Amino acid sequence: MIVIFDWxxxxxxxxxxxxxxxxxxxxxxKVDHTxxxxxxxxxxxxxxxxxxxxxxxxxxxxxxxxxxxPLAEQMESSSATIQDMVGGENQTLTGTVRLGVPEGFGSxxxxxxxxxxxxxxxxxxxEFVANDRFVxxxxxxxxxxxxxxxxxxxxxxxxxxxxxxxRLYATKDYLDLHPPIRRREDLRHHSFITYIEELVPDPQLLxxxxxxxxxxxxxxxxSIIFQFQAVLAGAGIGILHCFSAxxxxxxxxxxxxxxxxxxxxxxxxxxxxxxxxxxxxVSDFLSDVVAEKRxxxxxxx
Numbered sequence: 001m002i003v004i005f006d007w008x009x010x011x012x013x014x015x016x017x018x019x020x021x022x023x024x025x026x027x028x029x030k031v032d033h034t035x036x037x038x039x040x041x042x043x044x045x046x047x048x049x050x051x052x053x054x055x056x057x058x059x060x061x062x063x064x065x066x067x068x069x070p071l072a073e074q075m076e077s078s079s080a081t082i083q084d085m086v087g088g089e090n091q092t093l094t095g096t097v098r099l100g101v102p103e104g105f106g107s108x109x110x111x112x113x114x115x116x117x118x119x120x121x122x123x124x125x126x127e128f129v130a131n132d133r134f135v136x137x138x139x140x141x142x143x144x145x146x147x148x149x150x151x152x153x154x155x156x157x158x159x160x161x162x163x164x165x166x167r168l169y170a171t172k173d174y175l176d177l178h179p180p181i182r183r184r185e186d187l188r189h190h191s192f193i194t195y196i197e198e199l200v201p202d203p204q205l206l207x208x209x210x211x212x213x214x215x216x217x218x219x220x221x222x223s224i225i226f227q228f229q230a231v232l233a234g235a236g237i238g239i240l241h242c243f244s245a246x247x248x249x250x251x252x253x254x255x256x257x258x259x260x261x262x263x264x265x266x267x268x269x270x271x272x273x274x275x276x277x278x279x280x281x282v283s284d285f286l287s288d289v290v291a292e293k294r295x296x297x298x299x300x301x
Contacts, residue, residue: 007079010072012039013051017069018139020058073140077272094123097282100131100145104224105164105265108244109297113289121281137270143279145268146286148202157274161267162290164297168211168254169245170237181254184212191218193230193238207261208239242299256299265290 015025016036026033044051051065061069101110106128114126129135135142138154150158168187175181179189192215194208199222208215219235221227231238232248239261245251267286273279290297 006042007075009039009043009046010075012036013043013065013068014072014076014140016040016052016059017061017065017072018141020060022059073138074272076140077270093121093278093281095278096125096127097144097278098127098129098142099282100129100135100137100142100147102146102148102224102265103130104228104241104244105146106130107225108228108241109293110286110289113285117282117285120285124278124281126282137268143269143273144282147266147268148204148263150266151268155271156268157271158266158268161265161286162294162297163262163264165242165299166207166239166261166263167242167245167256167299168237168259169231169240169251170254171232171234171250172252173250174234174236175252175254184255184258187212187215187237187254191216191236193217193219193221193227193236195224195227196220196222204263211239211259211261243293243296246296246299246301253299260299 022033049064052059
């Protein structure tokens with residue numbers, strides 16, 4: 001006997017597998033939580049299998065649910081492909097694209113480029129997820145991700161998006177109140193702001209000790225935005241992105257010819273949605289922006 005599936009039931013199954021709570025799925029899909037429960041139950045009855053267990057942590061997949069998940073994700077990808085490709089080249093792009101992006105790059109660089117993207121694609125909705133910690137593309141926590149390095153696993157298409165540069169910065173007021181810095185050895189007489197080691201999202205960010213040796217650290221935060229604001233407030237010296245620091249005249253680069261840190265951002269998309277029109281629109285826009293703003297990213301003013 002062939003079972004006829006309702007795609008909406010699969011959609012509710014996928015959302016509950018990712019969010020774990022009926023109320024969160026209901027909010028995301030703009031329905032009542034009883035509708036979510038009813039849809040999932042209908043799918044379980046059609047399959048004659050229990051797909052979820054209710055726990056204190058929310059709904060978790062059973063073994064049957066785990067077996068269904070990759071097949072359901074294939075259906076989701078096929079549905080997205082149909083939506084994007086069947087309408088033809090002249091169809092206006094619509095839908096939602098979720099982008100996982102490092103906190104600093106998203107809130108201090110990309111945010112300024114959003115108005116131009118909205119002018120180009122007025123019917124596309126963007127969602128940004130701060131992904132200084134891991135964002136799973138396979139679980140569709142995001143459609144694309146920007147990471148500090150190339151992912152080592154997953155069925156992804158990855159390419160270097162751009163290089164960028166960081167430098168030591170402090171405010172002019174801070175420097176006026178502390179011993180002068182003429183060479184690297186003078187940094188031993190100053191206090192620094194940096195990451196909390198055990199909470200650092202990527203080991204690549206632990207560059208302060210490599211640059212200074214044994215710095216006197218007086219303030220730590222897991223957030224680069226907090227660090228940025230602390231440096232701007234005059235609380236110490238920090239390593240900041242050139243693309244953000246150079247926007248603030250109060251911030252002064254320290255030993256810029258001697259101390260430069262270069263890193264790279266990588267752009268990643270799942271293989272099965274890489275060629276979707278809305279995904280390509282975001283990917284192409286990101287490539288154009290970083291090419292146009294390369295000097296800013298590299299601190300070459």
